[in-house]
Amino acid sequence: MEGRCHCGAVQVTAPDDAAGVIACHCEDCQRLHGNFFALLAAPASAVRWSGEDHVRWYDSSPSARRAFCDRCGSRLAKQANGSDRVLLSAGLFGPLTGRTIVRHLSKDRHPAWYTVEGA
Numbered sequence: 193m194e195g196r197c198h199c200g201a202v203q204v205t206a207p208d209d210a211a212g213v214i215a216c217h218c219e220d221c222q223r224l225h226g227n228f229f230a231l232l233a234a235p236a237s238a239v240r241w242s243g244e245d246h247v248r249w250y251d252s253s254p255s256a257r258r259a260f261c262d263r264c265g266s267r268l269a270k271q272a273n274g275s276d277r278v279l280l281s282a283g284l285f286g287p288l289t290g291r292t293i294v295r296h297l298s299k300d301r302h303p304a305w306y307t308v309e310g311a
């Protein structure tokens with residue numbers, strides 16, 4: 193699967209069997225994404241970045257780091273410290289026809305203005 197940030201400076205390739213779409217409703221994700229974080233999970237070793245000069249990683253909490261494009265600000269990914277799995281913003285990959293949300297994280301922390309159903 194081929195994805196890119198909004199400005200196109202960063203491109204990413206993820207394996208077709210990446211898990212997801214998974215939705216995280218926690219407060220951090222709400223603040224960072226302006227909404228829940230819809231993500232695909234894949235082994236970091238299977239994810240290819242190009243335009244990596246524009247991928248800015250920073251420590252978003254004591255337990256994880258997150259990445260954004262330093263040109264357009266698109267949120268790109270999250271990775272827990274010591275994890276070999278990277279969580280990629282699903283929106284980078286376009287409509288992802290055929291995929292729906294298969295799992296919710298921090299389901300009970302979503303804001304009052306939407307409901308979470310299923311999984």
Ligand SMILES: [Zn+2]
Nearest residue numbers: 197199261264
């Ligand atoms: Zn960009």
Ligand SMILES: [Zn+2]
Nearest residue numbers: 216217218221
């Ligand atoms: Zn979250």
